[in-house]
Amino acid sequence: MKEKPYQHLPPLEHRPDGSPYRMTPAQRKRASSLIRRECCNCDGGNCLALDDGDTCPCPQMVTFSICCKWFRWAVLPLDKALEAEIYHRDSVKRCAVCGAAFIPHSNRAKYCEVCKKRVHRQQKNASDRKRRWKTDK
Structure with a gap:
């Protein structure tokens, strides 16, 4: 068979x-x-x-x-x-950027796996620019 x-x-x-x-x-x-x-x-x-x-x-x-x-x-x-x-x-949440459904790994999660990396990088770049701009010359 x-x-x-x-x-x-x-x-x-x-x-x-x-x-x-x-x-x-x-x-x-x-x-x-x-x-x-x-x-x-x-x-x-x-x-x-x-x-x-x-x-x-x-x-x-x-x-x-x-x-x-x-x-x-x-x-x-x-x-x-x-x-x-x-x-x-x-337990499904919607991504704040793209609106896709995802299962959060914590109660603070706002972004799906795809958008999470992009948003984190944008936030990190903005923080670095702000920090570099405020340095004494």
Whole structure:
């Protein structure tokens, strides 16, 4: 029997009440776009992992719940903002610069990982300029 590529992946997480995590229509649209671009198990909207001779549509593209292990563990981590919005709704913050969703590592975090480096560098440069400008001549 042919081994499926998703058999050895960890099980899907569920909410404390046992229900699967669900996406909003906007999140599902972003997820479908991500599946079409990045997923190697999806070919023209058909799932290769479920293929047993007949074409089978990708179940993750047609449902609002997270039901595909391959999507959860291989594709969704490619879009950290979408993953944070789906799995960490209560602890998600919006970046003050770009507005992207991110999971803060402290209660003072204001910026996503991408903007954090840029803003820190700008602040450091401004501080250095100010310090150099005030030196005695």
